Amino acid sequence: MNRxxxxxxxxxxxxxxxxxxxxxxxxxxxxxxxxxxxxxxxRLMYLHLPTIAVAYLGFFITMVxxxxxxxxxxxxxxxxxxxxxxxxxxxxxxxxxxxALWGKPxxxxxxxxxxxxxxxxxxxxxxxxxxxxxxxxxxxxVRSRRAAIxxxxxxxxxxxxxYSVQWWRGLHQGQTLGVDxxxxxxxxxxxFLSLVAFLLVAAWLLIHRFRxxxxxxxxxxxxFERALAERRGDLGGGRVGEEAR
Amino acid sequence: MHWEFVIAGYxxxxxxxxxxxxxxxxxxxxxxxxVPENKRRYLD
Amino acid sequence: xxxxxxxxxxxDLRIELASKVTIGQILPFGALVLILFGLAVSPDLTVxxxxxxxxxxxxxxxxFWMAVLFAALLTLGRSFAIESADGKLDALxxxxxxxxxxxxxxxxxxxxxxxxxxxxxxxxxxxLYNAPLARPLQLIVVVIAATTAITSAGTLYAALGSxxxxxxxxxxxxxxxxxxxxxxxxxxxxxxxxxxxSSGGWPWTLLLGVFAxxxxxxGMLAFGPIMxxx
Numbered sequence: 001m002n003r004x005x006x007x008x009x010x011x012x013x014x015x016x017x018x019x020x021x022x023x024x025x026x027x028x029x030x031x032x033x034x035x036x037x038x039x040x041x042x043r044l045m046y047l048h049l050p051t052i053a054v055a056y057l058g059f060f061i062t063m064v065x066x067x068x069x070x071x072x073x074x075x076x077x078x079x080x081x082x083x084x085x086x087x088x089x090x091x092x093x094x095x096x097x098x099x100a101l102w103g104k105p106x107x108x109x110x111x112x113x114x115x116x117x118x119x120x121x122x123x124x125x126x127x128x129x130x131x132x133x134x135x136x137x138x139x140x141x142v143r144s145r146r147a148a149i150x151x152x153x154x155x156x157x158x159x160x161x162x163y164s165v166q167w168w169r170g171l172h173q174g175q176t177l178g179v180d181x182x183x184x185x186x187x188x189x190x191x192f193l194s195l196v197a198f199l200l201v202a203a204w205l206l207i208h209r210f211r212x213x214x215x216x217x218x219x220x221x222x223x224f225e226r227a228l229a230e231r232r233g234d235l236g237g238g239r240v241g242e243e244a245r
Numbered sequence: 246m247h248w249e250f251v252i253a254g255y256x257x258x259x260x261x262x263x264x265x266x267x268x269x270x271x272x273x274x275x276x277x278x279x280v281p282e283n284k285r286r287y288l289d
Numbered sequence: 290x291x292x293x294x295x296x297x298x299x300x301d302l303r304i305e306l307a308s309k310v311t312i313g314q315i316l317p318f319g320a321l322v323l324i325l326f327g328l329a330v331s332p333d334l335t336v337x338x339x340x341x342x343x344x345x346x347x348x349x350x351x352x353f354w355m356a357v358l359f360a361a362l363l364t365l366g367r368s369f370a371i372e373s374a375d376g377k378l379d380a381l382x383x384x385x386x387x388x389x390x391x392x393x394x395x396x397x398x399x400x401x402x403x404x405x406x407x408x409x410x411x412x413x414x415x416x417l418y419n420a421p422l423a424r425p426l427q428l429i430v431v432v433i434a435a436t437t438a439i440t441s442a443g444t445l446y447a448a449l450g451s452x453x454x455x456x457x458x459x460x461x462x463x464x465x466x467x468x469x470x471x472x473x474x475x476x477x478x479x480x481x482x483x484x485x486x487s488s489g490g491w492p493w494t495l496l497l498g499v500f501a502x503x504x505x506x507x508g509m510l511a512f513g514p515i516m517x518x519x
Contacts (some may be wrong), residue, residue, distance in 0.1 A: 002285040005273030029251070041247040044254045051258070070514065076287060090265050094258045101254040105247035126466040132459055133449070146449050149511050150463070153445070156507075157467050164470035164496060168477070201262070208269045211286070215276035218284045 005211035010204060017200035024197040027190040035187070037106075044102035046190055050198035051094040052120065058088025058202070059127060059155055066151030069144060078144045079217060081151050082134050083209035085127050087202060092124035115166040122165075123158045130154055140220060290390040297386070297394025302401060304371050311364060311402045319360040319410045326352045327417055349418035350479035353411060354435070354472055360406050361399075361439050362461050365447040368399050372451070388516050389509035396444040396508065403436050423485025431482055431490070434497035435475035441504035442467050448508075448515050471500060 028046035035042035065081030068074055099117045100110040111117070134147050183191070277285055305311050327345060330352075334344040345352075411432070414420060422428065443464055450460035474493040481490025 001282055003274065003277050004270065005277065006270070025255075029255070039247055040251055043251045047254055047258055090261070093261065097257050098254045101250045101257075105250050122466045122469050125462070129459065129463040129466070132455075132462060136453060136455065136459075138453070145514055145517065149514060150449060153467075153507060153511070156503075160470050160500065161466070164473055168473055205266060205269065208266075208273060212269055212273045212276060214287050215273065215280050215285065218280045219276065222280070222284075 021197040024193040032190040041105040046194040048098040050195045055091040058084045063155035066148035079213040115169045119162045119165040290387045293386040293390025294393035298397040301398035322356040349420040351476040353414040369451040388512040392512040400440040427482035431478040437501040445508040
């Protein structure tokens with residue numbers, strides 16, 4: 001039983017996610033029209049914008065989980081925070097890649113310091129630090145507490161970075177990808193569909209990643225209990241051995 | 246026009262996405278073997 | 290709480306005066322960084338549209354603050370390294386002190402050290418990069434605001450990494466993304482103060498002040514939980 005992290009919930013969710021993604025891809029890549037100025041490059045928007053949403057949502061969940069963990073020490077929320085951050089980081093990579101590849105045909109350069117891409121790259125690096133902290137060899141409660149503080153403060157930082165970079169680039173002709181894209185009804189629908197598809201995928205990933213984290217947590221606990229039992233066994237074990245002889 | 250960027254973008258993202266999903270599931274399988282059955286799930 | 294902060298700050302500064310690590314090691318490091326920037330960015334390139342101002346001079350505000358940031362990383366690391374052999378805040382000794390006071394005290398000590406560094410490095414930047422100085426008073430305000438912004442967030446993050454073997458690699462990774470807006474605001478404000486060209490600069494200085502206040506608050510709140518090492 002439970003030889004994998006899958007369950008009826010995740011199998012159904014996974015199936016739904018795959019189907020929705022397939023339809024979203026069909027709309028994004030085929031049925032939706034090219035845009036007036038960007039032509040087919042606009043199809044990367046159906047990738048770029050949803051991954052941004054997922055990344056921000058992931059880091060938001062990390063913050064919420066961190067707050068709850070600090071309040072009541074709930075291991076569940078600590079693990080959710082960690083899992084959500086990892087998914088956020090992964091989707092940040094997607095965001096940066098899709099953004100750069102969208103930028104090249106649209107602006108002629110892979111990177112032009114536009115506010116969103118710049119601030120989300122900083123955000124990505126911030127949470128790489130968070131994940132590094134979580135991996136440290138520390139007593140679990142110390143590690144979780146520090147990670148929780150970091151998880152809360154980091155989201156605040158995300159907002160600060162976002163607005164200061166936006167302000168900075170707003171002084172020049174900084175244009176964010178997608179802002180001046182002309183969207184018609186079909187494109188909006190494709191975008192919405194992609195968003196739903198990616199959210200479903202992210203939910204599936206989160207459940208599995210949480211379950212993996214739970215298993216790791218259990219293994220650590222078993223390791224501790226074993227070490228403790230061995231120590232107790234040593235203290236009383238000498239006598240038992242003698243009696244047996 | 247610009248299809249090479251679109252293809253590259255979608256290809257990279259989906260390859261990485263599937264790889265990440267596979268890695269999680271595989272790790273889940275490996276860890277499940279090491280944990281006693283009654284402790285494998287949070288809600289059990 | 291304020292008494293504890295003062296005690297903490299005095300202790301840290303006394304250690305610095307005795308060991309002279311900041312002026313003996315971190316300051317020369319900062320100066321080296323300034324010189325290396327000069328090597329990396331050719332002094333002979335000039336900026337179009339200015340009166341033959343060199344690229345180095347034009348970039349001097351940003352370069353100065355980058356050098357300060359690097360020096361700050363070292364100073365912050367040192368602030369926690371002096372606590373004990375492994376850098377952990379000794380729970381026994383700290384038992385009587387208010388965590389918020391410890392945070393404030395450490396932050397003030399680092400601010401003082403950083404301010405001393407900035408005076409010398411700033412002088413160095415003016416000389417090395419041939420930067421002008423249009424509005425000295427604005428510059429002073431900017432430096433005060435930016436320094437407190439750096440030390441408030443920096444002390445919090447250095448504490449998060451304190452006592453860890455990986456602290457020298459982890460803390461920079463954690464703190465630099467946080468200080469990115471500070472660098473931005475400081476460079477832009479300093480640019481306005483040094484070249485006197487744009488009327489702007491004050492909004493960015495305000496951002497620095499708000500950032501500093503925010504992080505002093507967050508730091509004081511978070512220090513208690515961080516120090517709870519059971």
